[in-house]
Amino acid sequence: MVNQVQTVDDTWRRCSKSDSSGASNSGGESSKESSRSSTPVLDTDRTDRLRDKMRRRTESGDHWFSLEFFPPRTASGAVNLISRFDRMGSGGPLFIDVTWHPAGDPGSDKETSSMMIASTAVNYCGLESVLHLTCCNQTKEKITGYLSKAKRLGLKNIMALRGDPIGTDWEEEEGGFNYATDLVKHIRCEFDDYFDICVAGYPTGHPEAQSYDEDLKHLKEKVDAGADFIITQLFFRADTFLKFVRDCRAIGITCPILPGIFPIQGYQSLRQLVKLSKLEVPEEIMRVIEPIKENDAAIRNYGIEHAVGMCRMLLESGEVPGLHFYTLNREVATMEVLRQLGLWIEDPRRPLPWAVSAHPKRKVEDVRPIFWASRPKSYIYRTQDWDDFPNGRWGNSSSPAFGELNDYYLFYLKSKSSKDALLKMWGEELTSEKSVYEVFTSYIMAEPNQAGHKVMCLPWNDEPLAPETNLLKDELAKVNRRGVLTINSQPSINGKPSSDSIVGWGPPGGYVFQKAYLEFFTSSENVTALLQVLKKYEPRVNYHIVNVQGQNTTNAHDMQPNAVTWGIFPGREIVQPTVVDPVSFMYWKDEAFALWIEQWAKLYEDESPSRMIIKYIHDNYFLVNLVDNDFPLDNCLWQVIDDMFELLDVNPLEQCP
């Protein structure tokens, strides 16, 4: 449980050398809104635009990489791609980009559209993202509509392309989009400087261009029209790219030029790509590949070796600040190349304990309720309509309007596992509440259940236990076995270095702190005993106890939020990124209870005993959270639970009023 961390940005790790201009700008901007509540800007990267991040990384000599993906064809493909964003995002790409296929309804609201995939990458995975856009055969109104939508969704970068004409007899259209240059001009004309714009470069010339030099001139036109950087078509020899860069510089193209790297991953995909892009595969590569063309693993290994060699030459040339990878939506080859190059960040530093969103609206957000720690995408979705975000503090008993649980939300709710897999993990047939307790216990212990299947997830948690929570494993298992069904917890921390590999976050040289937290479902009998016990722990332990009907008991002072994670850093104000907030707990409660039914009960037949058991828990159990305020002392929450069991053992039949 605990904050399934999906760190997706190396952010300030590399921006600590930055000058103050960027942040000063942002300070100036927010001071317009209010002179006294601007953000502490823990992380300059969050507020910078892509071209500034690129410039700073280039100036510092700090090589980066970026990753290209295409939109999936199916909804389950989308779920998989988004998990891939999380995994590949954790290696620290400077940005990702999502291609645009006019035939695939790329600007729609479908979960598989280019627009929605890029939006998800930005908003839910916190990735700086570039959306491709092709203009060929499109009206200006249509293009402006796409751009407006992209802007509304928080996208800030466009790769401006002409795209392939539909049909063979394409002719230039007076006043229409004939070249990518027209699109660049249109974006600058309609959206001024809002978007960062990328354009394509062709190291061997565009196949339709009259000549290599003619094509270079077109590229210069695109840059002069307002493009910020160039990504090249793939190529097979470092020299090809380096010559291209020299030629670009010679005619006055000064912006960054990123080499497009294509690790060869298989014979068929190579053939197809070469055909599409009208490239020739060099003789020396064909000589290696032809003899092993039936052996996918061998080709992939060669592809990795070849890409690594080429990338090394590029980086060593001093002309290449970063590498752009055509991933073909696969992970293995690209990650391996990046690992060998030392560009993959194995243990990324987290700017905050939770993964930040890259939507510009959320750039000041630095506090969230702890409840959604394992469901950050749900939190982001439910707060997407907020106009401003907590900055520095959560606020006192304000009534944040959380979005409803609706269909789109359920897309993110959906487990990565199939119904079959879930039934194996959570039980084909439940016989009692006890069998539910066992599922929880198996999950905690990462051990197989009675049927021999490992429980890899729970409705409240789509991932195995976080390393931090693992520290609490034995205690958690003990209480789950007895029906204290834990869904979120964190240990207390009294000033560990911010660089700590398990619990650290934020800039170097700081100290992080936590109050112990425990959240669980439990029966009303247990709650009656618990309330009795909690009297002994005033004011050390704060609690909130609520059932599905909203019957609520708490000792929270004036319904104020309780900061449970905070950090102290050199030269900064205090950062308190996680709170237990009484008001938002009521919204979380709806979601937490709904998951029993939506994800678990509905696996079974209507009226089946298994379904009735889950429904009984949903209807009768309470959701409880406990905070131990005395963070420098040993966590007392286990003692609270022990005391509860002890009381129950003495007087087992008492009922909750």
Add this chain to the structure above:
Amino acid sequence: MVNQVQTVDDTWRRCSKSDSSGASNSGGESSKESSRSSTPVLDTDRTDRLRDKMRRRTESGDHWFSLEFFPPRTASGAVNLISRFDRMGSGGPLFIDVTWHPAGDPGSDKETSSMMIASTAVNYCGLESVLHLTCCNQTKEKITGYLSKAKRLGLKNIMALRGDPIGTDWEEEEGGFNYATDLVKHIRCEFDDYFDICVAGYPTGHPEAQSYDEDLKHLKEKVDAGADFIITQLFFRADTFLKFVRDCRAIGITCPILPGIFPIQGYQSLRQLVKLSKLEVPEEIMRVIEPIKENDAAIRNYGIEHAVGMCRMLLESGEVPGLHFYTLNREVATMEVLRQLGLWIEDPRRPLPWAVSAHPKRKVEDVRPIFWASRPKSYIYRTQDWDDFPNGRWGNSSSPAFGELNDYYLFYLKSKSSKDALLKMWGEELTSEKSVYEVFTSYIMAEPNQAGHKVMCLPWNDEPLAPETNLLKDELAKVNRRGVLTINSQPSINGKPSSDSIVGWGPPGGYVFQKAYLEFFTSSENVTALLQVLKKYEPRVNYHIVNVQGQNTTNAHDMQPNAVTWGIFPGREIVQPTVVDPVSFMYWKDEAFALWIEQWAKLYEDESPSRMIIKYIHDNYFLVNLVDNDFPLDNCLWQVIDDMFELLDVNPLEQCP
């Protein structure tokens, strides 16, 4: 140095039993302004109005006291009275009140007016205050003008009185203010519920009333017109008051009735008061006093004994929730009575490390720059025109508009010591910079200077060293001797209980933290060496170094504020009441340098060598502040200074560029 604490309110010490209704209201109010940045409300008393505080204290059975003062006649009397507010405020009165004398221009802007004294008590001393107001012979316009001004100055409570008619032939005026009731009605009519209103009760009947019963009826009218509570005229027997309360209750007066306690302090003052109030001193008192009427001390002792006895009877009756004292602007007798009754709070808990202001506009204020720690009144004055106050955090490099140093400000700047006393402490004649170093050192050590006079204050500090700073005394003396002229400092603290008697503040059950801080003037030679040394301490030590011209060197990240005092409390967000803010440091710099000239140089003749020495320091020294960010480790700032001296000893002649 360090935060000369003038705690003036026992505040939350007694409000922890409060229900949540008050704070919920305040939450609701602030959520109108912004849904996400309301105050954590460390201290419910700060946001409650007087009648609510009174009600909560009454309900909890927690006895309180209040203190009455009259306005001073001279400016130096005003300085003394304000120091008295600070001293008597520290004992924890629920409120103070300031009387109104129509002949003394009570509503003017003069520093001795009732209006300005009450305003000072609220704004600068943080005392809940009641301003008296008499209406006799006044026009409605005049009265409305006074009330508007009072509201503008942050006053929230009015004692509504008729006052004595001018001349002997007073007659009722049609539609005018004939009785206090008319004033109560007028206040409610013109200002709705803004003010809490107090009225006077006469335990033996008003001298001009037709009868005791008739007077009770008038009192009932005043309460029905909208008064919130009653303070009685003085009396000499507990029975007198208790009968009065019974009679009030009998005719339906239900509001709080506070007994006015007058500790007899001398024969003459008693005679005068009795004459004015047309009271008779009981036989049993006269019998004691007459024989000792020449012996002031004996009378005062009797007065204390008598008052304590009477107060005990009142409190034990169960009819008296709090006691109101007529202090006659003296401290000893009232404080002694309160001490004997156990109502005086010897060691008041501080809601924040600095004294809060009671102006309603400042009720959310919970962060201040550390620079004004010893000059809180100057800080309050210079920020009086702000519309909102830092709440939860200081904000990122916003440009707060600090008020100018002008005349009224200089009133608060003025030392309590006379020019003669200052010359004795700071030197009749200075011979070199070294003699200035010695003054600083004597102040730190609380030892006599070479001329044998104890140095009790410095221009930057009108009080002896704070207990907290005393912890650093030896280190401070050592560096001052060598020309590191310290004016503010705090030790590092790594999680002491909030109840700690020296460094604690805030609600019980919390932990307080500090980063070590040191602020000093020093020569440009020292600064050159210091900058060299500071390179070794990156990023552990943050510094700001500035001279009188504003030449400024810092390593502050993006000019962000650095939190140097913070507290973690049960069920709350983090509170960070003190910051080192780069922007406000520039405003403080002007003030800190000006004090050399205004308070010290000007003690000496123009062109005199002593004046030239101070002027030289003012013109050439730098103001430096240092923060050690590594609060869990031993404070490294002394090592920084040692390293600086070591470097200077090796290479003593280098000059600052």
